[in-house]
Amino acid sequence: MQRASGRNWVKAARTWSAATSSADDRLGDLAAAATFEVAPVLVLPGFRVILLALTAYVVAHNILYTYITDFLGYADMAGQAGWVLFTFGMTSVLSVLVVGTHIDHHLRKLVVGSTLLFAISVPALALLSGIPVLVYIAAGAWGFAFGSSPSLFIAAAAVVAGKKHAFPRSA
Numbered sequence: 001m002q003r004a005s006g007r008n009w010v011k012a013a014r015t016w017s018a019a020t021s022s023a024d025d026r027l028g029d030l031a032a033a034a035t036f037e038v039a040p041v042l043v044l045p046g047f048r049v050i051l052l053a054l055t056a057y058v059v060a061h062n063i064l065y066t067y068i069t070d071f072l073g074y075a076d077m078a079g080q081a082g083w084v085l086f087t088f089g090m091t092s093v094l095s096v097l098v099v100g101t102h103i104d105h106h107l108r109k110l111v112v113g114s115t116l117l118f119a120i121s122v123p124a125l126a127l128l129s130g131i132p133v134l135v136y137i138a139a140g141a142w143g144f145a146f147g148s149s150p151s152l153f154i155a156a157a158a159v160v161a162g163k164k165h166a167f168p169r170s171a
Contacts, residue, residue, distance in 0.1 A: 046160045054153040057118065061146050064122060068139075075129035084139045091140040092147025099148035103155055111152045118145035 041047060064071075069081045077084065099110055121141035128134035 041161055044160055044162075047157065050153060050157050050160060053115065054149075057115065057146075057149060057153070060122065061118070061149075064125075064142070071125065071129070072135075075132075075135060077132055077135060080132070084136060087136050087140045088143035088146075091143035095144040095147035096151070099151060103148075103151060107152070107155055107159060110148075111156050114145045114149055114152055117141055118149075121145060 068085070069078065072078050072081045072084060095114075099114075103110060121138045124138040125135060125142070128138060
């Protein structure tokens with residue numbers, strides 16, 4: 001039994017070695033061509049603003065998501081935390097689908113809309129905490145705003161960086 005296991009590990013290692021070496025051969029000099037410096041990208045107009053907005057957005061979301069059950073306890077909805085988070089998750093997935101169909105043509109509107117929806121939904125959670133239906137709506141809006149935010153901010157950064165700073169593509 002021990003020998004068979006050892007043979008499997010050797011076989012797996014050989015397979016991995018063959019797969020990675022053939023991938024290196026196919027890529028050629030792409031890895032060497034893909035090196036670039038960060039400093040020229042950071043000085044591009046608008047790039048630091050995107051990074052700042054992304055950082056603020058993610059930090060605010062993480063704080064809210066970390067303490068959502070405490071907040072729901074304050075709102076006398078502690079027993080509904082699972083359903084509130086389910087609402088958040090479902091609208092997050094929905095936003096990925098919606099944004100995915102429109103990101104190429106309406107990037108700026110989607111980034112601004114997502115950020116505004118997030119900025120409105122967070123105070124709405126606090127101000128409307130006494131009305132459970134509105135807490136669900138605010139949590140759904142928060143999820144809709146946050147779900148596609150990674151794609152939006154990455155796309156915005158790519159647009160700002162432009163083709164000059166894009167990663168090289170294989171032919």
